[in-house]
Amino acid sequence: TLRHRVDFTDCAVEAGGWLWVSSGQVHQYVPDDLTTTRGTIVIWQPGFVLADPPFDQSPLLPTGPHARAARLTLRHLTHEYADLASLPLDAHLQTLRMLLSVLLLRLSHVRPDPVSSAPADDTFRRYSAALERDFRTSHQVADYAAALGYSPRTLTRATLAATGTTAKQYLDARILLEAKRLLVHTDATAADVSRTLGFGEPTDFAKFFRKREGRTPLEFRAVARGQT
Template sequence: MTYQPSGHRAAAVETMTFDRLRELNDGGTQRADFHVLAVVDAGHGTVTVDFRHHPLKERSAVWIPPGAVHRWDDIAGVAGHLVLYVPTAPVTHATRELVASPDLVAHWSVPDADWPFVEMARDHLLLEASAVPENAPTELPPILLSALIARLRPPQAQALSAHPVFQEFRSSVEAHFREHHAAGYYARALGYAPRTLSRAVQQVTGRTAKVYIVDRIVLEAKRLLAHDRLTAARCAAMLGFPDASNFSVFFRKATGMRPGAWQAAAAVE
């Protein structure tokens, strides 16, 4: 799914209500090339993001990054708004760094003390987004989006700024995991001793560098199997495995299931 803002202007930020989402939602899985940030005012429901179910509840937020496979499972009673935006829309260094992270937390509750500020930031963005094109400065929605993200205080925001070694590793893995599967490659490429790199990764994630890489490959494989409906052979080619047999052995070791069996199970969920 590609970013296609409504109206006549090529806006980097667009908003919609859950009422509008209900009209568009067909109950199937989606995989977009843009961010979806939802603020839930009231009601209860569920959303699945990268094969994990998350409850929607009053005064909570959902963040779906580009590439994530997601499905709005139960939103009949949910009230609130969604903000759709391209990865380059935020204007501050901190918010751009945050949206570039492949490890975004999908759902969190907004503390009561923060809610009035979140509500005000969201409402200001909605008001600006509703302006007629000739009276709407294009620079304002990205600024207000950055304010909303900052006010929402995503749980991963503090960890991002505190671990520069992990940041480098994470960015490198995101760029190269389809070709390079060994932790040693990233240690050499970034100029760190393997033990130093693995310690940094474990401090942030609780996983070794090797396990982090495996988890990233498995996530992409699941996305390709579940949404794109690729065969094991096509997944192997796209993820840097010499053939379908090697990929199947890797996937089964990581998940306990063969790719075809996992794909069939995901199709009936």
């Protein structure tokens, strides 16, 4: 078992398990585990394959046919990655793309998808993409709804179906996560973080943070860095 911390959330990957860590997330290991644990890390550049991060990024533990297929695909992918000389470069890269796509597709079916209609799923994907682009400057669900051509209620229904939270809760959670990243992994002041995240006044940011985290930004930084 290998313990991880991804964006301030602790999780453990059991033998045979998988964990998706997205670009931009802060990923840490528990050092003691690294002396006894073996595994494979598969890393690719954005755009190498068309695959979006799963909405639920908790560890996966394939069983039965899924486990056997994932192991087989990983072995094949590892072999092709190392066998650079036997194919022209374009064919080699295409082989890797196909095998990685197969691996990701297989893993995407280990956990049943949330019950939702296709239109709602597409609505949430559009909202999530717009939020990721604009959360530093736009903090109101109504703004996203207007830009995307939906009503706020439609965005909330789609977000509830995909994540179990409302559209506003999903937006606030993304702002809070970025605030935590900046507080812990940079030396920016609380006022700097407030400006970066689009708050009009540092006091507004402090109220937002304390309401959702239960402590001030600087108190959170001290605890997260082990200074108190």
